[in-house]
Amino acid sequence: MPKVLISDKMDPKAAQIFRARGVEVDEITGKTPEELKAIIGQYDGLAIRSATKVTQEILDAATNLKVVGRAGIGVDNVDIPAASAKGVVVMNTPFGNSITTAEHAIALMFALARQLPEADASTQAGKWEKNRFMGVELTNKTLGLVGAGNIGSIVADRARGLKMKVVAYDPFLTPERAIELGIEKADLDTLLSRADFITLHTPLTDQTRNILSAENLAKTKKGVRIINCARGGLIDEAALKAGLDSGHIAGAALDVFVTEPAKENGLFGTPNFVSTPHLGASTTEAQVNVAIQVAEQMADYLVNGGVTNALNMPSLSAEEAPKLKPYMALAETLGSLIGQLAHGPLSTISIEVEGAAADLNMKPITGAVLAGLMRVYSDTVNMVNAPFLARERGLDVREVRHDREGDYHTLVRVTVKTEAGERSVAGTLFGNAAPRLIELFGIKVEADLEGHMLYVVNEDAPGFIGRIGTTLGEAGVNIGTFHLGRRSAGGEAVLLLSVDEPVSPELVAKVRVLPGVKTAMALSF
Known part of the structure; x- marks a missing residue:
């Protein structure tokens, strides 16, 4: 019988699901790293939230560990490369708290619009300063949405219900998907210049770090109000304070900070600034949802071998895996290359295979291409959820098989369509194992x-x-x-x-x- 340790406080339904699925479970929370190292060797699975740090040292001691399940989205507390090297699958639950986080963003938008925290403090202090707190309506205001994925699209839906106009910036948002959501697609500069409110819903990557930099904050409309319930580091906090102090920014509300727990921060005490302690996922419903999901996913993997929402492993059967593994490595590398080089919004992604590759299951190859491509923009994308994320953003993903024989025994080509035109890269396997680039934007080059x-x-x-x-x-x-x-x-x-x-x-x-x-x-x- 597989054995799982729940090392962080989690809804009791998680343990109930494990036991119902034939998995033995221990709930032991609050352990120090040394205490966890002493017991982790006896477990096949580790279910965590954010408190437990799954480091290289913990993984070295986890001699029987097969899967780590994070009840939530962020996996900053898991050393994924070390887990991969140990053959440990890392799973998360990326959609269990989407509604909760979106609602928190809307709540903070109301708090800024009507100065609720300040008005509450003033009233409870017996001041009754009715004329001091002159708010603004949300109706007919323009909401700038940075990131129109799962959470962003929910925010857009709620904002439209409030009769707001929604303008979105997302490299993967197609015009068709924007029409479906009832929002306007725009570039970042246009969004910054038009938005009365800006809310961020994008992961923290090299491309999104300080996306609201001092330079970009200066491009915003005077009187803008900014909300961040996504990740600390998306906003230059010093520049944000300067904007609040100067009056250019009318208000800001942060649920996340560069350094957490944020017990000290230069923004604290700044007028028109609202803060919460990373409460985006903190509702009863969200906690129940992620606990249930992580238990179901881990139990399915330990009992049946099923893989869902894994960050370091594709959905593959035992028979397909050995044959597809080198092709997926090639596909992910090509996707990563074109993702780093093809600038601007993407509308169409075409994956073509010929030769030996044409006889294989294309879904894992396509998933690997999308994972490599979209990892440039998201820190949680993987071969399992990449196709879903692509569909969510309205991307046109095309799979093409060629029966023809070319110059290579096997070939994978990835072509993307951008506003600047088509960009294509192609690769093969050297010795049927090692990925090799053979063509870059129409130029023959082996690398x-x-x-x-x-x-x-x-x-x-x-x-x-x-x-x-x-x-x-x-x-x-x-x-x-x-x-x-x-x-x-x-x-x-x-x-x-x-x-x-x-x-x-x-x-x-x-x-x-x-x-x-x-x-x-x-x-x-």
Whole structure:
């Protein structure tokens, strides 16, 4: 009989479900890391919320552990790479608290609009300052939605019910999906200039970190009110305070902070600032939902081998897995590459296979492409939920099989359609195992995609390779591999360099100003 440890406080229904499914369960909460290490070796599954930290040390002691289930969305407290290396599946429950979080955002919007916290404190202090608190109506105001995924779309629905106009910025939101939601799709600058209220519903990634930077906050409409119930780090907190102090920003409400628990913060005490202690998921219903979901998912995996909402494992049968594994690695790498390089909103994603790949189950390959592509924008996407997230955003995902025989034994091609046109990358398997890039935006180039890389598009001219090598050498960056391709002699060329450490923004800036360089950017795989 599988055995599970519930190490954080969780609704009792979780334990009931485990037992009903034939899984033995212990509820032991509040353990220190050392105490957890001493007992974790006897368990097949670990069910957690946010308190338990599943570190490398815990995983090393977890000699029988097969699955970690997080009752909630965020998995910042789980070392996923270490879990993957140990063969431990990590699951979360990404949709159990969506309504709760969306409602909290709406509640904070009302609190800002009518200055409810200040009015409450004043009234209970016996002041009765009726003329001091002049609020604003939400009706006919414009709500700027940064992120129109599951939670964002619920917020949009509630806001429309309040007779608000909703403008959304989301790279994966198609015009068709926007029409379905009854909202207007816009670029970020347009949203910032028009919104009376801005609410954030996007994960924290390299692309979204400080998406409301000092520069972007300066682009907002004077008198804007800002709400964040998503992730700390999406807003430059110092710039937000400066905007509140100057009066450019009329109010702000944060449920999340860069540093949590936020017992000290420069925003505290600022007029027109409202804060809550990360309460987005804190309702009775949400706690019950995520507890039930994590127990059902973990029990299904431990008893039947079913995989749902796994962050590091695709949905695969035991028979398919060995054959599909290298193809999924290739597909995810190609998706990651085009996701990092294809700028602007995407409308269509086409996955084509030919040769040996055409005889395989395409769903895991498609899921791997989408996971690699969308991981640029989301820290919780995986091969299981990537297709759902794509459908949710109205993306047109196309799968194409070719019976023809090409130059390669097997080939996978990923093409995306953006406002700038189509962008395509293709790859094959070297030795039927190792992913290899063979074509990039129509240019033939063979490259291994791994680790830290520098991507450069330049004019094919004598001396360029020397200049790029000198620039990296002066920066103390060691080159691992060097891959070149060009459309024609003297025409456009592409360069992919693997290096031993992350490429800094400062180095990318130096490369961009080299003679002949059209574009340059850092890549990571």
